[in-house]
Amino acid sequence: MEKRKIRWGIIGLGKIAHKFATDLATLENTELAAVASRNQQSADEFAQKYKVKKAYNSYAALAKYANVDAVYIATPHSFHKEHSILCLQHKKAVLCEKPFAMNLQEVTEMITVAKENKVLLMEALWTFFLPHFNYVLEIVKNEKFGKLKSLEADFGFHPIYNKNGRVFKKEVGGGSLLDIGIYPIFAALSTLGVPENIEAKASFFETGADSDCNMIFYYKGAKATLKSSLLEETKTEAIFTFDTAIVKINTQFHAPSTITIIEGKHEEIIDFGYRTIGYDFEAAHFNQLLREDKKESDVMTFEFSKNLIHTLDSIRNIIGLEY
Incomplete structure (x- = not known):
């Protein structure tokens, strides 16, 4: 039919x-x-x-x-x-x-x-629906390389400063955290879950919007080191360290990308053949x-969305960012 x-x-x-x-x-x-x-x-x-x-x-x-x-x-x-x-x-x-x-x-x-x-x-x-990210989620779930011990994820770019531009206007939710920091945070929540403790520090534009934010999520037996920035171009990678291997989502990890799997001296790059944006x-x-x-959705559930925004709220509270 x-x-x-x-x-x-x-x-x-x-x-x-x-x-x-x-x-x-x-x-x-x-x-x-x-x-x-x-x-x-x-x-x-x-x-x-x-x-x-x-x-x-x-x-x-x-x-x-x-x-x-x-x-x-x-x-x-x-x-x-x-x-x-x-x-x-x-x-x-x-x-x-x-x-x-x-x-x-x-x-x-x-x-x-x-x-x-x-x-x-x-x-x-x-990102939750992209094949390369789901490939990593399966590795985590099935413990193919043992337990996930740490995650490092960043997202940074350097737009020309314009106090009237959307990403710089605090009143419309501008700043690095909500706009791009959500992606490293998402990577942590989807693989390690809600953290037991969070450390965060940020710097700010004159508009009051955050210019960058550095975060550490602590878990029982694991840690996620996360960064968002509107002050510099970063590699925008997500590096997952397991017991027996490192799995790296290469640049623009949040978008269609490739994956590098490193086991000892052996490296394998997996290309997912994306043909769309x-x-x-x-x-x-x-x-x-x-x-x-x-x-x-059974993927992007209400519970996940609430955990995500609650985590963002917690970070804003730590760094003193109010809308």
């Missing part, structure tokens, strides 16, 4: 929306049916580029549009709760870009609204959840 077509809408038409739309077009029985920006010209241009029928200058108008099954929320972090709830209340399934929201209270509210309306909601943390994997998972009438 042919899989039913899933009709998508996108709210917020920045860089990541373009990447998502590009990969959505690679999926069968999937249509980008509507897009919305606060600016009609931006919506029209985006719609023309991706051959989308409906282009709105109102997020509410898209949420009300009958011919949309799922909405991808790609607005700045501080609007995630508002725009997710808007769509959920109009019975639209929501795939909301990471971080899910600004804090645990907002995430809990979003989940409550999703359950009340019996609608699917999921945090769009695409990588957003199609989470979209395909979400499509399948919709087709099966699921209300929660």
